[in-house]
Amino acid sequence: MTPRTIRVWSWLHRWSSLVCTIFALLLCVAGLPLIFKDELGPDLKLETVSTAPGTASMDDVVARALAAWPGQVVPYLFYDRDHPIVKVPTAPAMTTDPADFHYQVFDTRTGRQIEIPQPNEGFLHVMLRLHLDMFAGIWGTLFLGFMGLLLCIAIVSGVVLYGPFTRRLDFGAVRRHGGRRLRWLDLHNLLGIGTLAWFGVVSFTGVINTLAAPIEMAWQASQLVEMASQAKPAVNAARRASLDDVLSEVRAAVPGMNVMTVAFPGTPFATPSHVAVFLTGNTPITNRVLKPALADASSGRVVSVRDMPWYATALFMSQPLHFGDYGGLPLKIIWALLDIVTIAVLVSGLYLWWAKRWRPVSGAIAKRLAAAA
Structure with missing residues (x-):
């Protein structure tokens, strides 16, 4: 790799990191208790x-x-x-x-x-809103998604730079001679490359999760409309079938699956004349992927059952990878430890940038004081 190429990658790593680090720290700190949301819940x-x-x-x-x-x-x-x-x-x-x-x-x-307690109140709710949108709604979510993209760029550029900057060092070496900043640099590189795979997966799946709202709107505008078009006009639109009958019809139409969400007529995830029922499977993979079924609200008859589109499936599969909640408490503990190490990587990166900026200033002040004396 030529010196010019190294300088380009170094510039890309420095500025992509600086722009997103504060927000990445916020996400890591807020995400830490969310890993144990089931254990910390009521x-x-x-x-x-x-x-x-x-x-x-x-x-x-x-x-x-x-x-x-x-x-x-x-x-x-x-x-x-x-x-x-x-x-x-x-x-x-x-x-x-x-x-x-x-x-x-x-x-x-x-x-x-x-x-x-109400699930939309309390400490965990505050942490969740900070992690999802910083209490700024869809624009906050999309902003965090952009910060996540910058974080992915910082990770990739850091990997590219790791080889040239450590080619003369043994893996994991932390130089004790050469000053505090050099030790922090070695620790930053070691912790960063050690958590590379995890940090990359969590960052990328986090970006996918920020696209939840656009994905939902795309599904509503395409598949939901198509599913509803399969139904014949209701004979008595004012009549409402028993909810128990609707659920019974849906379970019979989609055996071996579990009901997760019911959306009643008039909500964004149903139509004015249909009940939408979202089901999941029973395996560790299928219990994360939703299958929508649409039932006529007046008769309870199931009119359409479809698999979700690939982009929605990608969203559902990314969520457990992001929070590490598919392997029980042991995996959650591993996720939490890696989150803490990542916080150390981010803090050390900020320190290295600040120390590099401060060192020339402090050196110039010292020379002026010496000259004045």
Whole structure:
């Protein structure tokens, strides 16, 4: 590699890192407790019952949720992947921002209501919003996605520079002679190359996750419209089929899959005359990929079932890789340790830049003081 090429890559690494480092630090610090969101979340205090999962009437559950909040509507049902519970949000309208939902939680086996803090409040919610959009909505999410792209550039350029800068050193060597800045440089390089694969995967999947909103809009504008077009006009559009009947029809149409989300007519993920039900499989891979089914809201009949498009599947597959929540607590601990090491890499990078800027200034001041004396 020629000296000119090294200078170009060095400039690219320096400035891409400087622009995104503060935001990368924010994401790493906010993401650390999110790795353990299940362990830090509320105690559900689930009872041990002999009935099979999902035996409670969802019609009764929705009616009780609405009775507790008169004048509200239930736009969605959210089933938990790991526990036999369903979260029932109430809102003033079907298109209300999810940040303004009030949630009630019910045991899907018995229908018993479970008292827990609101999931859109508290410490974990603050950390999640900081990690997702910095409380700035879609523009905050897209901005963080751009910072993630710069971080990917910094990682690639750092790999390119690692060989030329360490070709005369043994791998992992930290020089003890030559000053503090040299030791920090060696530590920065060592920790950076040691966490390279993990940091690259987390950064790239984080960028994909920031595209969730555009991906959702693309799906709504294409496949959702196509699925709805397969249905014949409802005989009685004002009639609403029993939710239990709808779920029964969907489970019969898509056997061996688990209901994760129900979107009622009028929400962005359904149509004015259809209920959208999103299901997942039972394997470690398929339980992360959603399969949408559309049912006629008046008859409960399933009118369309499709696989999600490839770009949506890429989004779903990137999420567990990003948070490391597909391998249980041991993998989460490894993810957390790598996150802490990454924080050290980012902090050391800032220190190296600051020390390089400060050294000539402090040297000039020292010479002036010596001359004055």
